[in-house]
Amino acid sequence: xxxxxxxxxxxxxxxxxxxxxxxxxxxxxxxxxxxxxxxxxxxxxxxxxxxxxxxxxxxxxxxxxxxxxxxxxxxxxxxxxxxxxxxxxxxxxxxxxxxxxxxxxxxxxxxxxxxxxxxxxxxxxxxxxxxxxxxxxxxxxxxxxxxxxxxxxxxxxxxxxxxxxxxxxxxxxxxxxxxxxxxxxxxxxxxxxxxxxxxxxxxxxxxxxxxxxxxxxxxxxxxxxxxxxxxxxxxxxxxxxxxxxxxxxxxxxxxxxxxxxxxxxxxxxxxxxxxxxxxxxxxxxxxxxxxxxxxxxxxxxxxxxxxxxxxxxxxxxxxxxxxxxxxxxxxxxxxxxxxxxxxxxxxxxxxxxxxxxxxxxxxxxxxxxxxxxxxxxxxxxxxxxxxxxxxxxxxxxxxxxxxxxxxxxxxxxxxxxxxxxxxxxxxxxxxxxxxxxxxxxxxxxxxxxxxxxxxxxxxxxxxxxxxxxxxxxxxxxxxxxxxxxxxxxxxxxxxxxxxxxxxxxxxxxxxxxxxxxxxxxxxxxxxxxxxxxxxxxxxxxxxxxxxxxxxxxxxxxxxxxxxxxxxxxxxxxxxxxxxxxxxxxxxxxxxxxxxxxxxxxxxxxxxxxxxxxxxxxxxxxxxxxxxxxxxxxxxxxxxxxxxxxxxxxxxxxxxxxxxxxxxxxxxxxxxxxxxxxxxxxxxxxxxxx
Numbered sequence: 001x002x003x004x005x006x007x008x009x010x011x012x013x014x015x016x017x018x019x020x021x022x023x024x025x026x027x028x029x030x031x032x033x034x035x036x037x038x039x040x041x042x043x044x045x046x047x048x049x050x051x052x053x054x055x056x057x058x059x060x061x062x063x064x065x066x067x068x069x070x071x072x073x074x075x076x077x078x079x080x081x082x083x084x085x086x087x088x089x090x091x092x093x094x095x096x097x098x099x100x101x102x103x104x105x106x107x108x109x110x111x112x113x114x115x116x117x118x119x120x121x122x123x124x125x126x127x128x129x130x131x132x133x134x135x136x137x138x139x140x141x142x143x144x145x146x147x148x149x150x151x152x153x154x155x156x157x158x159x160x161x162x163x164x165x166x167x168x169x170x171x172x173x174x175x176x177x178x179x180x181x182x183x184x185x186x187x188x189x190x191x192x193x194x195x196x197x198x199x200x201x202x203x204x205x206x207x208x209x210x211x212x213x214x215x216x217x218x219x220x221x222x223x224x225x226x227x228x229x230x231x232x233x234x235x236x237x238x239x240x241x242x243x244x245x246x247x248x249x250x251x252x253x254x255x256x257x258x259x260x261x262x263x264x265x266x267x268x269x270x271x272x273x274x275x276x277x278x279x280x281x282x283x284x285x286x287x288x289x290x291x292x293x294x295x296x297x298x299x300x301x302x303x304x305x306x307x308x309x310x311x312x313x314x315x316x317x318x319x320x321x322x323x324x325x326x327x328x329x330x331x332x333x334x335x336x337x338x339x340x341x342x343x344x345x346x347x348x349x350x351x352x353x354x355x356x357x358x359x360x361x362x363x364x365x366x367x368x369x370x371x372x373x374x375x376x377x378x379x380x381x382x383x384x385x386x387x388x389x390x391x392x393x394x395x396x397x398x399x400x401x402x403x404x405x406x407x408x409x410x411x412x413x414x415x416x417x418x419x420x421x422x423x424x425x426x427x428x429x430x431x432x433x434x435x436x437x438x439x440x441x442x443x444x445x446x447x448x449x450x451x452x453x454x455x456x457x458x459x460x461x462x463x464x465x466x467x468x469x470x471x472x473x474x475x476x477x478x479x480x481x482x483x484x485x486x487x488x489x490x491x492x493x494x495x496x497x498x499x500x501x502x503x504x505x506x507x508x509x510x511x512x513x514x515x516x517x518x519x520x521x522x523x524x525x526x527x528x529x530x531x532x533x534x535x536x537x538x539x540x541x542x543x544x545x546x547x548x549x550x551x552x553x554x555x556x557x558x559x560x561x562x563x564x565x566x567x568x569x570x571x572x573x574x575x576x577x578x579x580x581x582x583x584x585x586x587x588x589x590x591x592x593x594x595x596x597x598x599x600x601x602x603x604x605x606x607x608x609x610x611x612x613x614x615x616x617x618x619x620x621x622x623x624x625x626x627x628x629x630x631x632x633x634x635x636x637x638x639x640x641x642x643x644x645x646x647x648x649x650x651x652x653x654x655x656x657x658x659x660x661x662x663x664x665x666x667x668x669x670x671x672x673x674x675x676x677x678x679x680x681x682x683x684x685x686x687x688x689x
Contacts, residue, residue, distance in 0.1 A: 030169070030274075032278060032281055033162045033281050037158075037159045037161075037162035037163035038159070039285070040284050040427070041156065043288055044159065047123075047151050050145075061446065063449070064444075064445045064448045065129035065132075071229070072235045074564075075232065075564070075571075076117075076121060076240060078568060078572055079196075079571075079572060080114055080118065082191075082195075082572045083110065083188060084110075087110055090187065090583060097587070101174075105179075105184065107184060108164065108168070113188035113192070113244045113248060116156055116161075116247045117239075118240060121239045127145060127148070129445055131146045131459070132449070132455070135446065136452065136455050142442070143296055143306070144295055147291065149434065150432060150433065153431065154430035154434070155287075155427060157426075158250055158280070158283075158284050160247070162277070162280060175255065178254075178255040178258060178259075179259070181251065182251055182255040182256075182672040183583075183669070183673055185248040186248040186252065186668045187582075187583055189241075189245050189669075191575050193245050194526055194574070194575040195572055195574075196237035196240055197237050197526070198658060199229075199237060199570075200567075201233070201237070201530045202233075202533030202534040202537050204650075205530070205653055206534050207226035207229075207541070208646055208649065209538055209646075210226070210538055210541040210542055210545070211226070211227075214542075215552060216637075220448060225544045228563070229537070229560070233567065235441065238436060238470060238657070242430070242433055242434070246426055246429075250426050253280075253422075253484055254277055254280055256484065264413055268330045268413070271330060275326075275416075275420075280420065280423060282317075282322060283423060283425065283426060283427065287426065287427025287431075288427060294306060294309065294431070307469065310428055311425065311428060314425050314428045315347060318343060319340045322340060323340070324336075326417075334404075337404065337407055338408060338414040339417045339418070339421035340421065341403060341417075341418050341421060342419060342422045342423075344421075345421070345483070346421075346476055349393045349396065349475050350476060352392045352393050352396075352475070353621075356388075357471045357621035358471075359628060359629060367645075368645065370644075371641045371642075371645040375644040378644045378647065382648055383619060386616075389614065390614035393475065393478075394482070394610065400418050415487055418483055419483045422476075422483050429472070429476050437470075471617055471621035471656065474661060478613050478617065481606075481610070481664050488671040488672075491678075492598075492675055493595075493599055495678040496595030496598075511597045511600035511604065514604065515600065515603060515606075515607075517608075518585070519666065522581070522663060523663065527658065527659050530653075533566070533570035536570065537563060537566055537567065540562060540566055544562075582665075582666050586673045587673060587677055589601055602671060606667045606671065609663040609664070612663060613659075613661075613663035616663070620656025623652030624652060626649070
């Protein structure tokens with residue numbers, strides 16, 4: 001422990017000194033993001049060394065972990081292979097319309113996004129067993145290990161993005177080329193999130209419906225054939241998928257920010273081009289300090305308050321850093337205030353999500369109470385709270401943007417400041433998100449590995465906290481995407497020259513409505529795909545119980561591999577159509593109907609996604625936590641209330657882990673693709689005048 005602390009201190013001093021030296025001796029400011037990116041990767045390496053070099057004491061838990069790791073690795077390799085098979089076709093489309101530089105950036109965006117998700121997932125599956133094993137020693141050790149495992153994902157995602165984007169800009173000296181990178185990262189994220197989401201939720205739903213409802217066996221029971229697939233799914237969906245998701249959020253905001261700042265050089269000076277990426281550097285360093293501060297400072301401290309300490313430290317440091325940077329770089333404190341409004345927006349959004357979806361709050365308690373009267377009332381109550389849950393967050397976002405715009409004198413740079421402000425906590429947010437699947441897997445490993453009951457109970461409590469933290473991350477990402485939409489709209493309409501929408505003729509309104517309908521189509525596709533895969537999973541688990549009664553008696557192990565194969569094949573097949581639609585549709589609309597039509601489509605699609613995605617995320621999590629509330633009372637095991645809560649949970653699973661996250665990436669992908677083709681839309685023949 002002491003040696004690790006010295007390594008952290010050495011790293012902070014080393015990279016801090018390098019940054020100061022680079023500025024003091026007149027090196028380019030582009031050296032700063034390179035050094036900060038290396039620092040993030042260095043710190044992630046320290047966390048990795050702490051995790052992988054410790055010997056696991058329980059061989060039983062280690063064996064379970066190896067099964068999960070092997071299956072996750074097989075799935076990720078197949079997913080990567082499937083994505084890469086589609087990349088040449090899509091790269092040809094990009095190259096045909098845009099050029100070879102954008103094509104290179106596109107391919108690099110795909111590969112970097114995949115790498116970030118794969119590396120983070122690999123560390124997560126190694127952290128799971130360490131967390132379970134250390135829970136036998138102390139709660140604080142297990143908690144700290146899970147935080148570090150999540151921190152690896154947060155630091156790798158941001159560090160890799162910062163490094164690659166900086167190098168690309170230095171090579172091409174043109175921010176417009178970076179849009180190709182953003183499209184590639186968003187496309188890979190959409191494939192990864194849909195595929196990983198379908199995998200994890202088909203396994204989860206199949207395990208719950210047959211295991212809990214039909215056979216009345218507990219969660220993570222080794223007699224359930226889908227239990228390993230369920231645990232694998234947490235890693236490929238919530239770790240790799242979410243890592244790719246936040247990678248594209250972080251990258252896209254740097255890219256759109258650079259494109260906007262390039263148009264403002266005459267107003268703010270040449271140094272304004274550095275603003276987006278240097279603000280992200282401030283966020284990475286602040287998040288790293290917040291992660292290091294996330295520990296149990298006293299035995300009475302609750303896990304939620306532990307994360308709040310790290311979050312507030314990161315928030316304060318990033319806000320102060322943003323103020324100082326805006327004054328030093330462009331001599332305009334109002335932009336720093338706009339960034340602080342973005343940070344505040346994230347904190348309010350997180351608080352709103354915790355209220356509507358968090359355990360021990362009124363909505364979840366009322367959903368749990370409704371479960372005593374049947375599944376229908378469970379679903380109605382959860383839907384009622386879910387439909388109202390996005391309103392406060394959306395009003396907060398709009399207020400922050402309008403206020404920043406007013407304070408800064410009506411410059412788009414203020415909106416950009418709010419947008420970047422929503423990203424400054426991304427490192428610690430990602431760490432808390434990955435914490436969820438890590439402790440979930442740790443609880444499952446402890447249960448299957450026959451650990452002591454107190455260990456499983458302690459980890460189950462952390463799992464409940466992690467579930468709410470995952471919901472907070474999704475709402476954070478959705479809010480960030482909504483703010484990004486304002487920058488995308490302004491940039492797109494400026495490039496295409498369509499600064500005013502014609503609402504007298506029906507064409508713009510018509511395409512707005514078409515855009516509004518697209519998130520419903522995407523949601524239908526991904527939820528339907530999850531249901532299709534879950535049906536096959538239910539049948540497979542039932543067949544094993546029926547054909548081999550010794551499984552339910554605990555005398556024979558089920559065939560876990562068969563269920564993993566079912567989830568893998570269906571997830572990979574079903575992810576292609578939604579991804580293709582999101583990538584090709586804006587290109588088709590833009591070249592057939594022109595920039596005005598595509599802009600109207602973009603407004604409708606993003607607006608609809610912002611509300612629908614938040615509804616999915618909050619509602620699904622509330623159902624999950626209502627089930628956990630019921631399960632805390634063991635006298636309700638096998639009761640109507642428990643069965644109803646499980647139905648609500650299984651209904652909400654594809655909403656929060658497939659449809660909601662997919663809509664976030666969809667709104668980013670359709671926006672970045674629109675920006676990619678925007679420069680040449682003015683020369684396109686338009687069917688409707």
